[in-house]
Amino acid sequence: MTDQYRPASSRVSVKRGADRAVYDPAEVHAILEAGHIAHVGVETDNGPIVLPMAYGVSTSETGDEVLIHGSVANAMLRAGRDLDVCVTVTIVDGLVVARTPFHNSMNYRSVVVRGTATAITDADDKVAALQIINDHIAPIWDTARPPSESDLNRTLVLALPLTEASAKVRSGDPVDEDIDLDGPHWAGVVPLTTTWGTPTNAADLRSAPPVPSAVAALAGLDAHA
Ligand SMILES: Cc1cc2nc3c(=O)[nH]c(=O)nc-3n(C[C@H](O)[C@H](O)[C@H](O)COP(=O)(O)OP(=O)(O)OC[C@H]3O[C@@H](n4cnc5c(N)ncnc54)[C@H](O)[C@@H]3O)c2cc1C
Structure with a gap:
């Protein structure tokens, strides 16, 4: 184990590759902060389903939570209420060849x-949770049009305690067998980095508002450039 923290339960204890397991809440939070897509797994009446979703993380004295949202018509979210579910966030940093x-x-x-x-x-x-989720997508909650009551009524928000959580981190070179080390075959890592591009105006942008500074900042731009 790479840290002094223990898994919160046996079912979130990483078995294979246990040396890559991380249970430090700060590292779990850092990965969730860096990630963008959660794969949410729910057992439904017509079988298990895993769907990609946006997410956010709330922190409070009563306990941190992972937050997900969607339409009140979203079958998976509706099915997931009061059920045991699984949320996975993955960031790929490179191919290991x-x-x-x-x-x-x-x-x-x-x-x-x-x-x-x-x-x-x-x-x-609910509003506070939606702000967290949406600011994790694009931090414009404070500068954009606030959601209407109708928007809120059409949205279902689920919270999952960030208690039973595990992280797993792999970095570095391939782990090859000794007999292959002197052989003719290449080995190495192809790093993968994700960056935001320059924001483009929507085709139906009628007035000429500037790109919000928080959006421009994603691409490392000055808002009025
Ligand atoms: C991008 C990517 C690609 C992968 N490709 C493969 C693959 O092709 N084949 C393969 O066998 N494995 C792959 N893995 C690893 C895989 O996610 C599991 O860690 C591994 O298969 C088995 O772990 P386990 O036996 O401990 O899991 P289980 O015993 O099934 O899980 C026990 C608990 O360990 C924790 N856990 C397990 N895996 C992870 C994880 N990745 N991150 C955080 N917590 C975890 C969870 O809390 C889980 O409840 C991949 C991982 C990533 C991120």
């Missing part, structure tokens, strides 16, 4: 969160 495909791998940072999802029904809590 070994001397034999058997040892090919990826460098990554991933987090798995398991627990009971509950719907946030209190109006103020």
Whole structure:
């Protein structure tokens, strides 16, 4: 184990590659902060389903939570209420190319969160949760048009305690077998980095508002450039 923290339960204890497991809440938060897509797994009446979704993380004295949202018509979110669900966030940092495909791998940072999802029904809590999720997508909540009551009524927000969580981190070279080290085959890492491009105006932008500074900042631009 790479840190002094222990898994919160046996079911979030990484078995294979346990030396890559991380249970430090600060590292779990850092990966969730850096990630963009959560894969949400729910068992439904017509079988298990895993869907990619936006997410956010709330922090409070009563406990940190992973937040997901969608239409009240979203079948998976509706099914997930009060059920044990799983949320996984993955960041790929590179391809790991070994001397034999058997040892090919990826460098990554991933987090798995398991627990009971509950719907946030209190109006103020729901707005606060939506701000967190949306600011994790694009931090414009404070500068854009606020959601209407109708927007809020059409949105279901689920919260999952960030208690039973594990992270797994792989970095570095391929792990090849000794017999291959003097052989003719290449081995190494192809790094993968993700960057935001220059924002483009929507085709139907009628007035000429500047790109919000928080959006421009994603691409490392000055808002009025
Ligand atoms: C991009 C990527 C590609 C991968 N490709 C493969 C592949 O092709 N084949 C393969 O066998 N494995 C792959 N893995 C690793 C895989 O996610 C599992 O870690 C591994 O298969 C088995 O772990 P386990 O036996 O401990 O899992 P289990 O015993 O099934 O899981 C026990 C607990 O360990 C924790 N855990 C397991 N995996 C992770 C993880 N990745 N991140 C955080 N927590 C975790 C969870 O809390 C889980 O509840 C990949 C991982 C990533 C991120």
